Amino acid sequence: MDIIEGVIGFIALLMVFRIFLTRSRARKLLYLCCLSFCISALIALYVKSPMGGIVAIIYFICSTLTSNAIAYTIEQVKDIE
Amino acid sequence: MEILDIIKLIIAGIICWINFVLIDTYFGLPEKPGVLGAKTIGEKIKEIGGNLNGGYFMGNIVCSPDASAGTLLASIMNYLMGVEGGLITALLVWIGNRLCADPGYAGTTGALTITLIIYLLHPIIEAKYFVGGMILAIFSIQGFEHKYASILLGKIAKKMNRGE
Numbered sequence: 436m437d438i439i440e441g442v443i444g445f446i447a448l449l450m451v452f453r454i455f456l457t458r459s460r461a462r463k464l465l466y467l468c469c470l471s472f473c474i475s476a477l478i479a480l481y482v483k484s485p486m487g488g489i490v491a492i493i494y495f496i497c498s499t500l501t502s503n504a505i506a507y508t509i510e511q512v513k514d515i516e
Numbered sequence: 517m518e519i520l521d522i523i524k525l526i527i528a529g530i531i532c533w534i535n536f537v538l539i540d541t542y543f544g545l546p547e548k549p550g551v552l553g554a555k556t557i558g559e560k561i562k563e564i565g566g567n568l569n570g571g572y573f574m575g576n577i578v579c580s581p582d583a584s585a586g587t588l589l590a591s592i593m594n595y596l597m598g599v600e601g602g603l604i605t606a607l608l609v610w611i612g613n614r615l616c617a618d619p620g621y622a623g624t625t626g627a628l629t630i631t632l633i634i635y636l637l638h639p640i641i642e643a644k645y646f647v648g649g650m651i652l653a654i655f656s657i658q659g660f661e662h663k664y665a666s667i668l669l670g671k672i673a674k675k676m677n678r679g680e
Contacts, residue, residue, distance in 0.1 A: 438522070439525065442648055443648060446659070453659065465659070469655055476650070485597050487596065488595075496609075496611075499585065500615060503578075507551065507553045510555065
């Protein structure tokens, strides 16, 4: 295994543990953002073709859209409470 | 050989960090939350003892693809396709920005500047190291310690006259 893939994989695993250990829902989103960066990079490094790059871009943009929606919902739920 | 790899990775990380923090700050990410979700995250960071402007910066990164995303995706496409890949990324990141209701200047500028930097540096540091370096850079902001990262980002924002 390449050293770059090793470092990225280690950071991704660390983020998974921190997502489980954090109580606050808003701070989970910050760790989740870092995890999507790692997954996007790993997709591109393993699928070494232009199509892999397009998949990584689509994955990353969709994951930010999802985070956007979740953060918006957290704000709305706070108002209701 | 291993040590040379690690040195290249760290240098690429520092270049990526400076690239995306300066561009995001210049385009006013710390000034105000672009979307409602970023406001929640900023206030939460302030609650745990961080800086509000730094919190808005981190919230805006989560909620829309900004210069950080532009830097990562452009390095990926430079690694896989060469310089044309960087230009394609700028277009796709702009579309992503529009989907998230953002003007989209920060993301496209970040993608174009890192394409230029990789083009100039590719005899010394290959594009692959910039992919790993960007992960280290985003880890130092979003994944390591939120309180101190937000204070540092707040200080940079203050120095560049963005945010109070």
